[in-house]
Amino acid sequence: MLVPRYGYPAQFDDVDGLTRSITDLMLSGDHILGKPVEQFEHAFADYCGARHAVGLNSGTDALILALHALGVGPGDEVVTVANTFHSTVLAIARVGATPVLVDCTGTDYMMDVDLLEAAVTPRTRAVVAVHMFGEVLDMDRITAFTGKHGLALVEDCAQAVGARRGGRPVGTFGDIGCFSFHPSKNLAAAGDSGAAVTGDPALAERLRRLRGLGQQGQNDHVELGYSSRMDSVQALVLSHKLPRLDGWNRSRRALAERYTAALAGSAVTVPPASDAHVFHMFQTVVPERDRTLAALREAGVDAVVRYPVPIPRQPAFAPYAFDADAFPHADFLAHNALCLPLRPDMDDDDIDLVAGTLRSITG
Structure with missing residues (x-):
C-alpha cells in the first residue's frame, strides 16, 4: 500500500529500551497485574484526571465490567446508539440487560441526544454514551439528561482517548469511562488491552474485584467475576506511548x-x-x-x-x-x-x- 492505515514503527522511538524492559519483565515473572500495570494505572488515571484507573483485558471487557459494577442486569434497559461497534451493545446483552437503540444524527453521525427522552421507560437503568470516531458527545446535555432521570452513565471512549471537552477529558463525565487499547486505537497496545476509569473508590474496588475472578483476597471469591486482567507487557508498551x-x-x-x-x-x-x-x-x-x-x-x-x-x-x-x-x-x-x-x-x-x-x- 502506498498509504497504509497503520504505521507501528513510528510509535516506538526507543524500541531498544522498551525491548530491554520487556526482557527484564519476562525474566522476573511479574507477568499479570504486576508493578508495570500499577504504574500504568496511576499514569493513566493522572492523564485522564480520574481518581482511579483499572487495567483490563480489553475495551469490550471494560464495558461489561462497568455495567456489572453499576448493578445493571436482567430486567434493566440500557440506551445507546445504533451507529457503534458491536462491543458497545454486546456488553449490554452480556450482563443480561436489554439494549435500547437511538439513531445517530445526519450531520456529525454521533448519538442524537434529542432522541434519548423517547427511549426512556420505567426499566431504563443506564445510558452508554459513545464518543464515535474520536469526536466528543455533548456531555453537558447527556449528564443533565441522566441526572434528571437518575440513570447511570457509562462512557465508551474506545475511539476517543485523549479527547477533551471544555478541558475535561472524556471518561470523567459519567460514572465509569471505558477505554480500548486495541492496536488500531490512538493509544495502542501490542495486543488486546483496555481500562476503566472512575472517580468513585467503591466502583474502582468492585471493578478490581470483578476483573480478578471476584476475589476479595487470595482464594476468597466473594462474587462471580471475570478473568480480565491487564498483562504487564501491555502495560509497558502503553506506558512507553502514553507521554x-x-x-x-x-x-x-x-x-x-x-x-x-x-x-x-x-x-x-x-x-x-x-x-x-x-x-x-x-x-x-x-x-x-x-x-x-x-x-x-x-x-x-x-x-x-x-x-x-x-x-x-x-x-x-x-x-x-x-x-x-x-x-x-x-x-x-x-x-x-x-x-x-x-x-x-x-x-x-x-x-x-x-x-x-x-x-x-x-x-
Missing part, C-alpha cells in the same frame, strides 16, 4: 484539517468536527461507496469501511427484535461512509495524495 499521545492527537487534528481543506468543493462529504476531535478515524461519505473503496485500494490507498452492518441488522442481536428501519442515519452510513487513512506519522504529501486520488475517483 506521546497528546502530540499524536495534535498531529491527527492537523492532518484532518488538511484533508477537509483538500476535499472542500468535491463530491465527498466530510462531517463537521469540534475542536475536541482526536480523529481515531477520518470518516467521509462518498458517492458509489463500494466502487470508490475498490478504486482507492487499487490505487494503493488503504481506506476501509467501518460498520457496514448497523447494530439493528446484525444477526447476533436478532432476539431483541429491533425495528431495523427505524435508524435511517445509521443505515445511510453503512452504505455510504468510508474512512481514509489517518496516522500521526503521515505528512502533507500523503494527505494530498489520498485526497487527490479520491477527488479523481469521485469526479
Whole structure:
C-alpha cells in the first residue's frame, strides 16, 4: 500500500529500551497485574484526571465490567446508539440487560441526544454514551439528561482517548469511562488491552474485584467475576506511548484539517468536527461507496469501511427484535461512509495524495 492505515514503527522511538524492559519483565515473572500495570494505572488515571484507573483485558471487557459494577442486569434497559461497534451493545446483552437503540444524527453521525427522552421507560437503568470516531458527545446535555432521570452513565471512549471537552477529558463525565487499547486505537497496545476509569473508590474496588475472578483476597471469591486482567507487557508498551499521545492527537487534528481543506468543493462529504476531535478515524461519505473503496485500494490507498452492518441488522442481536428501519442515519452510513487513512506519522504529501486520488475517483 502506498498509504497504509497503520504505521507501528513510528510509535516506538526507543524500541531498544522498551525491548530491554520487556526482557527484564519476562525474566522476573511479574507477568499479570504486576508493578508495570500499577504504574500504568496511576499514569493513566493522572492523564485522564480520574481518581482511579483499572487495567483490563480489553475495551469490550471494560464495558461489561462497568455495567456489572453499576448493578445493571436482567430486567434493566440500557440506551445507546445504533451507529457503534458491536462491543458497545454486546456488553449490554452480556450482563443480561436489554439494549435500547437511538439513531445517530445526519450531520456529525454521533448519538442524537434529542432522541434519548423517547427511549426512556420505567426499566431504563443506564445510558452508554459513545464518543464515535474520536469526536466528543455533548456531555453537558447527556449528564443533565441522566441526572434528571437518575440513570447511570457509562462512557465508551474506545475511539476517543485523549479527547477533551471544555478541558475535561472524556471518561470523567459519567460514572465509569471505558477505554480500548486495541492496536488500531490512538493509544495502542501490542495486543488486546483496555481500562476503566472512575472517580468513585467503591466502583474502582468492585471493578478490581470483578476483573480478578471476584476475589476479595487470595482464594476468597466473594462474587462471580471475570478473568480480565491487564498483562504487564501491555502495560509497558502503553506506558512507553502514553507521554506521546497528546502530540499524536495534535498531529491527527492537523492532518484532518488538511484533508477537509483538500476535499472542500468535491463530491465527498466530510462531517463537521469540534475542536475536541482526536480523529481515531477520518470518516467521509462518498458517492458509489463500494466502487470508490475498490478504486482507492487499487490505487494503493488503504481506506476501509467501518460498520457496514448497523447494530439493528446484525444477526447476533436478532432476539431483541429491533425495528431495523427505524435508524435511517445509521443505515445511510453503512452504505455510504468510508474512512481514509489517518496516522500521526503521515505528512502533507500523503494527505494530498489520498485526497487527490479520491477527488479523481469521485469526479
